[in-house]
Amino acid sequence: MNLLPAPAKRWLRRMANLPRYGPLGLHDPQQFVEVWLEGCGAPRDVTRNNVVAALRPFTIGVMLEAASAEASAGADLRLAMRQRGSGFLLGVIHLRLASTIPLGALRFCLFETPKCENHCVPAATLRLYYQRQRWRSWQRQRKNPYNFRMTLSDIRCSYVFYQCPRPVVLVSVQHEGSSNMFPMDLIGPTDSPCFSMALRSTSPAVRLMQQSRRMALASAPFTYKDTAYELGRHHKLASIDWTSLPFPTEPSPEFGLPVPEAALRVREVKVEEFHEVGSHVLFLTSVVRDTVPATARELQLFHSFSSYRQYLAMTGRTA
Numbered sequence: 001m002n003l004l005p006a007p008a009k010r011w012l013r014r015m016a017n018l019p020r021y022g023p024l025g026l027h028d029p030q031q032f033v034e035v036w037l038e039g040c041g042a043p044r045d046v047t048r049n050n051v052v053a054a055l056r057p058f059t060i061g062v063m064l065e066a067a068s069a070e071a072s073a074g075a076d077l078r079l080a081m082r083q084r085g086s087g088f089l090l091g092v093i094h095l096r097l098a099s100t101i102p103l104g105a106l107r108f109c110l111f112e113t114p115k116c117e118n119h120c121v122p123a124a125t126l127r128l129y130y131q132r133q134r135w136r137s138w139q140r141q142r143k144n145p146y147n148f149r150m151t152l153s154d155i156r157c158s159y160v161f162y163q164c165p166r167p168v169v170l171v172s173v174q175h176e177g178s179s180n181m182f183p184m185d186l187i188g189p190t191d192s193p194c195f196s197m198a199l200r201s202t203s204p205a206v207r208l209m210q211q212s213r214r215m216a217l218a219s220a221p222f223t224y225k226d227t228a229y230e231l232g233r234h235h236k237l238a239s240i241d242w243t244s245l246p247f248p249t250e251p252s253p254e255f256g257l258p259v260p261e262a263a264l265r266v267r268e269v270k271v272e273e274f275h276e277v278g279s280h281v282l283f284l285t286s287v288v289r290d291t292v293p294a295t296a297r298e299l300q301l302f303h304s305f306s307s308y309r310q311y312l313a314m315t316g317r318t319a
């Protein structure tokens with residue numbers, strides 16, 4: 001039963017200052033959090049080189065040279081999230097090399113995440129939050145025993161991963177009679193021409209991406225927040241009715257795939273290879289054309305962990 005109106009609930013949540021995921025408006029690339037790979041030689045800035053490859057098990061991909069990949073095999077590797085400027089340590093994800101994908105002289109290293117440390121939320125709040133998470137997970141499992149489920153340890157690692165804001169794109173794809181547009185945030189560049197995308201293997205769009213081998217990724221403006229979440233349901237559809245979209249589209253410059261007119265950037269990518277990684281199919285793509293409209297000045301939609309007040313306080317911004 002809903003006893004409170006939505007604005008009152010929002011206010012209460014803000015006051016409670018619970019750690020949680022949330023949308024954030026930023027310019028891309030974000031400038032607030034740095035991600036460092038530590039524990040094997042000199043620390044390496046991988047802020048633009050760490051992406052999710054699968055959610056179950058939670059798997060993070062980092063592109064390394066072959067020698068560094070080899071050295072990382074037995075090392076006590078960590079991904080450290082640090083506030084830019086102060087260097088304040090927000091969190092740490094411990095890494096265990098699970099496999100590598102050879103790409104010429106490079107290796108796309110896939111790390112599983114045995115444990116993490118979260119320093120951006122007080123320990124007592126975090127304990128409460130974890131308890132609530134356990135309860136919700138148990139409820140969800142009881143309602144639908146076949147539902148997709150991450151382990152609690154992996155969920156905690158994903159909170160730390162999202163301490164670094166991650167951009168959300170709307171992906172357009174079509175093949176023969178089927179087409180779709182859906183939001184993705186398990187995406188990102190690497191220290192190479194390779195741009196990574198991870199899509200749940202049960203998603204019907206996987207087949208469209210494997211067969212057409214090309215997609216358009218439109219960076220969503222922050223004003224598309226509600227729409228982007230709404231389009232999450234497209235992940236389960238084999239094809240969509242384009243006339244039902246609540247915004248106008250235009251053909252992308254290279255492939256002619258429909259993208260939002262309001263897109264802040266359109267990356268048109270070609271699938272180079274794809275791999276099954278746990279729950280997801282990992283697409284390694286190359287950017288064929290990258291278009292940034294001269295008028296694109298708006299804030300972009302990002303996903304981030306922790307409450308806004310904590311996050312904004314940490315980054316020295318005001319709400």
Ligand SMILES: Cc1cc2nc3c(=O)[nH]c(=O)nc-3n(C[C@H](O)[C@H](O)[C@H](O)COP(=O)(O)O)c2cc1C
Pocket residue numbers: 168183184185186187198199200203228229230231232233235236280
């Ligand atoms: C903003 C947003 C970004 C998403 N990004 C991804 C993604 O990168 N990869 C993926 O497999 N699913 C992604 N999803 C899909 C969700 O994980 C989920 O499968 C989908 O929204 C259906 O939700 P439900 O299973 O709770 O009904 C995204 C969904 C939303 C709303």
